Amino acid sequence: MSLLHTVNKSPFESNTLDACLNLAKSGSTVLLIEDGVYAATSGNAVADKIKNTSGINFCVLGPDAQARGIEGKLAEGIKVVDYEGFVDLVAEHDAVQAWL
Amino acid sequence: MAKKFMYINRKAPYGTIYALESLEVVLIGAAFDQDVSLAFIGDGVYQLTKGQDTKAIGQKNFSPVYSALGDYEVTKIYIEKESLEERGLTLDDLQHLVWEDEDEDYAEKDSIRLVSRAELADVLDEQDVLLSF
Numbered sequence: 001m002s003l004l005h006t007v008n009k010s011p012f013e014s015n016t017l018d019a020c021l022n023l024a025k026s027g028s029t030v031l032l033i034e035d036g037v038y039a040a041t042s043g044n045a046v047a048d049k050i051k052n053t054s055g056i057n058f059c060v061l062g063p064d065a066q067a068r069g070i071e072g073k074l075a076e077g078i079k080v081v082d083y084e085g086f087v088d089l090v091a092e093h094d095a096v097q098a099w100l
Numbered sequence: 101m102a103k104k105f106m107y108i109n110r111k112a113p114y115g116t117i118y119a120l121e122s123l124e125v126v127l128i129g130a131a132f133d134q135d136v137s138l139a140f141i142g143d144g145v146y147q148l149t150k151g152q153d154t155k156a157i158g159q160k161n162f163s164p165v166y167s168a169l170g171d172y173e174v175t176k177i178y179i180e181k182e183s184l185e186e187r188g189l190t191l192d193d194l195q196h197l198v199w200e201d202e203d204e205d206y207a208e209k210d211s212i213r214l215v216s217r218a219e220l221a222d223v224l225d226e227q228d229v230l231l232s233f
Contacts, residue, residue: 010112010143012186035115038146043188063156067114069149069163073188082156 003028004093007036008100011046018049020099026055029089031081033061037068042075050075061086103228104135109144111233113163114154119147120162122233127165130172137176137227138169139220144233145183148194163195170199170211177211180220 005024009016017039024030032040039046040060050058062080065071074080081089090096107126111118130136140148147163154161169177177197184190197211215223224230 010115012143035112038112038187041188045186047188067152067154067157067159068112068146069151072151
């Protein structure tokens with residue numbers, strides 16, 4: 001079993017990312033979308049939360065990062081996917097948990 | 101007598117409608133000849149990032165509108181320093197916003213004022229009207 005988790009809130013505005021990381025198991029994927037993409041930038045105050053998590057595949061939805069002007073500031077190790085990649089992720093995992 | 105109006109912006113753009121609504125109210129309010137200033141706090145600082153490109157999400161990119169604020173005599177834009185730092189950003193990551201001072205032969209001047217939390221608290225304290233987004 002592996003889950004795809006989506007996070008759509010800024011980590012500075014809500015504890016959604018924390019709630020997700022508390023329950024995301026090794027081998028799962030966390031896809032950051034909408035305002036959730038801000039967690040993926042390097043040098044921010046929550047960057048360590050992602051850096052210190054092992055075994056989780058972190059992805060960011062490219063169109064949402066581009067819209068917010070942060071595509072050039074993404075932290076290392078975070079994969080950028082497009083809408084088709086989002087669909088592939090949904091197909092590759094057993095279920096999707098959307099953290100709202 | 102002109103009142104001091106401050107618009108407080110605390111939300112990132114696109115994820116919610118607050119940022120766009122604030123900008124529209126600022127532009128409408130600019131017609132009323134008041135002493136207007138804007139503050140960007142918390143995720144609000146993300147509204148001013150350079151290089152926004154919304155084509156792929158199907159929403160209007162309203163970020164170029166901020167550069168027109170100077171023409172509406174909105175020339176005081178306060179950015180909270182601590183909020184930028186928490187987000188790993190510097191002023192270089194934000195748009196360079198300017199206005200032209202007609203009293204000094206249209207000299208171009210910076211609109212953005214980078215202030216600490218304590219300084220911003222004092223600026224808030226001077227306002228007559230605060231509008232929060």
